[in-house]
Amino acid sequence: MNMITQFNHNQKSMTSLEISELVSKRHDNVKRTVENLIDSGVIARPQIEDVQNVVNNRLYTTQVYIFSGEQGKLDSITVVAQLCPEFTAALVKRWYELENQQQLPQSFAEALQLAADQAKQLELQAPKVNFYDKLADRTTLMNATQVAQKISMSAQKLNKILDTLNVYSHAVKRGRVFKQWFIDQGYGELKETDLGYSQAMFTTKGEQWVFEQLTSEGLI
Structure with missing residues (x-):
């Protein structure tokens, strides 16, 4: 060819x-x-x-x-x-x-x-x-705690907000994983921990998206 x-x-x-x-x-x-x-x-x-x-x-x-x-x-x-x-x-x-x-x-x-x-x-x-x-x-990859720290918010509170924004999938009971649309947009990646679990990590683009959403909702 x-x-x-x-x-x-x-x-x-x-x-x-x-x-x-x-x-x-x-x-x-x-x-x-x-x-x-x-x-x-x-x-x-x-x-x-x-x-x-x-x-x-x-x-x-x-x-x-x-x-x-x-x-x-x-x-x-x-x-x-x-x-x-x-x-x-x-x-x-x-x-x-x-x-x-x-x-x-x-x-x-x-x-x-x-x-x-x-x-x-x-x-x-x-x-x-x-x-x-x-x-x-x-x-360049950050977990929810690191993203939340930049806006003086707890990871627990941030995750609750992200749940309402349809970011997380509840198909996996242990830990949090992103929905496929979030990954496809380049906002996050799933990394494997040393214990073999999936960990949701935000990209720089994803961090920016989170800040924009929180700002538009008047939360920061």
Whole structure:
């Protein structure tokens, strides 16, 4: 299958949606990888745009990251290398096609050679990426107690309010877990504790959502 043809031939840019199609990964997983690399300082924050795409004859609007220019090229290669290293050469080949038809590699081997320098750079970055991924996971996720402390409220009171906002599911008797819509919006994640239980953790985006809801209700 010619995966390269999935990219837009009319502009020198790529979107996170196109990358997800290239590496056969879910778009939300690609975006999460992009955001982790941004947070760890490995890549620059790309532009965000809404694009329309057709799935099963239905039109959807999707928020995508736009990679453009030299920085975008290097950053998109970094993203693909994290997601699926074997497709890095195909991505390099596509960038060369976008930038200059005369310089387009004529074989997969040539594309691999062009990717060699970037691969070396990624090897050097890998320990840093792994470290910052773990650090970001610890520092950007907060439990209800930590969120409540920022507004001088008890976790018990905050959780009661969040129950009325349909945030928590009561399907699990031990502990609190988020409803799927809350997770899908990127507001929270479920992490496993050392004892094997699910723990509801708020993302920075989720913390902001909570504050906005409490403010609109006149509770803070």
